Amino acid sequence: MEKRFKKEPFATLQWGSRSQFRLPDAAQLRLVTLVTPNKDEALNAVSPNSLILGDNLQVMASLLPEMEEKFDLLYADPPFLTGKAYAARIGRDEDSRRPSEWRTTNGYRDIWDDPASYLDMLYARLNLMYRLLAPTGSLYLHLDWHASAYARVLLDEIFGPDRLLNEIVWVYHGPSPIRSAFKRKHDTILVYTKSNDYVFNADAVRIPYNPSTVKTFNSSDRAGFGKVPDLKRGKVPEDWWYFPVVARLHSERTGYPTQKPEALLERIILASSNPGDLIGDFFCGSGTTLAVAERLGRRWIGCDATALAIHTVYRRMHLSQTEVHFASWQSEIKIPGTEEEPILEIVKKRNTVEIRLTGLSKPISDPFPDPIDLWEVDWDYDGNIFRSQSQSVRGWREKEIGLKLSHTYSASGKHKVGVRVANLMGEYVIAIKEIFIEESNSH
Ligand SMILES: C[S@@+](CC[C@H](N)C(=O)[O-])C[C@H]1O[C@@H](n2cnc3c(N)ncnc32)[C@H](O)[C@@H]1O
Structure with a gap:
């Protein structure tokens, strides 16, 4: 049997600034x-x-x-x-x-x-x-x-x-x-x-034997010096x-x-x-x-x-x-914000609200006509944690992104809507709108 190394390291690495590991300060998440x-x-x-x-x-x-x-x-x-x-x-x-x-x-x-x-x-x-x-x-x-x-x-x-x-x-x-x-x-x-x-789930990662091995074992009983692989089950990868x-x-x-x-x-x-x-x-x-x-x-x-x-x-x-x-x-890292403001059009029909995103007020200085990568809506935004309920996301190689999202409210009254928009660089901005759903229209 292979002789395993002992538990204690037999060599350590030294470098100029090496010091003992100390637990760093925790981030505020x-x-x-x-x-x-x-x-x-x-x-x-x-x-x-x-x-x-x-x-x-x-x-x-x-x-x-x-x-x-x-x-x-x-x-x-x-x-x-x-x-x-x-x-x-x-x-x-x-x-x-x-x-x-x-x-x-x-x-x-x-x-x-x-x-x-x-x-x-x-x-x-x-x-x-x-x-x-x-x-x-x-x-x-x-x-x-x-x-x-x-x-x-x-x-x-x-x-x-x-x-x-x-x-x-x-x-x-x-x-x-x-x-x-x-x-x-x-x-x-x-x-x-x-x-x-x-x-270690060996059976979950089995792969087929390569064709030459299959051929060898199928053609001769004496191949493999007595070790016969289970050709159907496949092998644990090298x-x-x-x-x-x-x-x-x-x-x-x-x-x-x-x-x-x-x-x-x-x-x-x-x-x-x-x-x-x-x-x-x-x-x-x-x-x-x-x-x-x-x-x-x-x-x-x-x-x-x-x-x-x-x-x-x-x-x-x-x-x-x-x-x-x-x-x-x-964590408390400061993310550079954008100066951009989403431009929104809100269309209300009874208790259904449609938001149309028409662009960003100050497009990033770049020849790109449409810098939006993703946008999403929290239809009852609490001003703190954004609950993403509807999303429109540009596919990896798509040029277009859907520019309308809608929602049907079951409760009447005032609703604060958060619209979060991300540009190509992964910078996010949130616009907040208030919407009123009339009682008679809500049922
Ligand atoms: C080799 S890439 C990882 C690629 C990834 N496996 C994938 O499939 O896309 C290394 C990543 O580590 C991140 N990174 C480097 N230093 C970091 C740190 N101190 N804390 C968190 N992420 C770090 C980089 O931003 C980078 O995205």
Whole structure:
């Protein structure tokens, strides 16, 4: 049997600014939006499913009192230490083959003063993830050649070297300008479990044997030296996986940079969690983990530091085939507001109200005729928490967005209507209107 390493780390990583892990200050989380049409009272503090805008260090610290050891699976896809700033594509209907014509905005930055500051960032977050993870939970840390070797040593220290379950290599194709070395076309996903008692659903991730294996075993009884695979059931995948990158998967693409394929997350979630389990992604980007978790019947909490990422997830949830219920939160980060005011036309017929969005008063200085990406209405806005009851969302590659939303009131009297509009950059504004429904017309 393979000799497992002992529980204590046999090497530690040193860097200039390294210090002991200290718990950071918790962020004040503020509930901003509820997308829970039928059960909006059910949410207290931070209850799944939740989408949180803020730095994950303070956000994770703020979850600890309620959520310590509560996450069954954590997937982390942090910046990779590439030294690059990534742009997000926000244009519509563009020719993918002409990058010079793409309309872009700032996505996220992976630029550091030095590698030490990157390690400071990562080390603190990995410590918090360890604390949030259930005793039976698993962490998947997704990196590449830039930092994965260093992260491995950090994780050995935090989890113990004997808790490394797998080092998964995700291989893919794609263009590369490199001529002086082999093209760098794989990422590394380090999988650690918190204890020896962890979830691994081998049968949920079986894949067919490749055709040559099937042929060999079908043609000879003596193949495999006595080990006969169950060809019908398929095999548990090896620790190297091929999935195409999202750039090639037109239907999934949100425009958010370094978006991961759903197939990759599907395998991770199926293998290492059960329906109803709680999954966390604190570097959620466009929300691939959250979208797949939702589809597979898991609960989820996602966090990202940029408004654009959170807006992308918000749209992704609204555009999904099924009705998704979730809460969105902000930490005290100040989100740059827009100067724009939605221009609305309100048409009332008896107790039915139709709102028409005709534009924004001060369109962003840009040649785009229609900067609206998403708008939604809370037909009884309390001025504090926005309950999104009707939504109109532009599809990823669509030019048009529906500009009318309507609602039939069952109660007469004065109603405060909130209309929340987001532009391409993920900046939101709210307009508030008052509507009076006459008694005689309301029944
Ligand atoms: C590699 S991308 C994640 C992509 C994602 N897995 C997807 O499929 O779209 C890394 C993300 O981490 C976010 N991020 C970086 N530092 C962060 C921090 N301190 N707190 C929260 N999010 C952070 C970035 O804004 C970016 O969206």
